[in-house]
Amino acid sequence: MDNNLFEEKRPVFPFTAIVGQEEMKLALLLNVIDPKIGGVMIMGDRGTGKSTTVRALVDLLPEIQVVANDPFNSHPYDPELMSDEVRKQIKENKNLEIVNTKISMVDLPLGATEDRVCGTIDIEKALTEGIKAFEPGLLAKANRGILYVDEVNLLDDHLVDVLLDSAASGWNTVEREGISISHPARFILIGSGNPEEGELRPQLLDRFGMHAQVGTVKDAELRVKIVEQRAAFDQNPQNFRNSYKNAQDNLCFQINEARKLLSQIQIPYDLRVNISRICAELNVDGLRGDIVTNRAAKALAALRGRTEITPKDIMTVIPLCLRHRLRKDPLESIDSGLLVLEKFSQVFGYTSKASI
Structure with missing residues (x-):
């Protein structure tokens, strides 16, 4: 299919043109870098x-490699990501046609x-x-x-x-x-x-x-910018997308590099212990919170082009990983994400974000 024709039919607003909502954008990017985050x-x-x-x-x-004409997007080399039909073809030593696709x-x-x-x-x-x-x-x-x-x-x-x-x-x-x-x-x-x-x-x-x-943006100037961005996109989607092409390409490159770097990143033992302490002291049920926080911190370090994880990486991702796992207290008015950050400050010995 002609990509230009597809874009004309259904133009997509550029990711890098989206104003605000940093928490949502970060969560999406980290999941693209490491799909095992969940x-x-x-x-x-x-x-x-x-x-x-x-x-x-x-x-x-x-882009990923897939077996051509396979309805399951089967991986050409990983048996865990292959359909039965592709496995059968490999056992019979048949040549598989492999293509790259988004x-x-x-x-x-x-x-x-x-x-x-x-x-x-x-x-x-x-x-x-x-x-x-x-x-x-x-x-x-x-x-x-x-x-x-x-x-x-x-x-x-x-x-x-x-x-x-x-x-x-x-x-x-x-x-x-x-x-x-x-x-x-x-x-x-x-x-x-x-x-x-x-x-x-x-x-x-x-x-x-x-x-x-x-949440809804409260800043009046930001709201004006969002309205202007949307009006410009609606008026001429292709021109608007072209104006963000360099930013889009740079972010694509950053994601690809992060995916390659991910396997090299290790979290020091003391940081892993602190993550688990936070989960335990917040009475988080099960171990999903610990596992996801570790994965997300690694993905964030990879996105920033580092192999070393810092407490700031953990502080950035831990509210996203734990806020929905806390037991609901009907009398508690504070946002659960702030409760997680408070516990982070106690365990890591920081009194404010500025001290990191």
């Missing part, structure tokens, strides 16, 4: 640019059925022709990519369970009439929602790696 839940007021920012991420996604982002519509999400098995074909006829769903398309669910708090709880189970295990299994088909479904799950429309159940919220909060 996705992002973005909660905030209506009209704060949640969907715009997530869709703007598409331009920044790096990481894809799949939108999950609110009214989607479980069949649309997970895929369906054609029982009639299976019985008459003796083959496992599988029609892939959105989870297959999202493998090795991003699955975005707008208004995730309005999604049926059963579907949310399915999504989170697949995101956690990396596999999707469809069973019908005694026939079972599995395929890799490793994706970054991004959900957004408005807290006025209801919160996710705590056990589901905990499964998202990070939780970003966005």
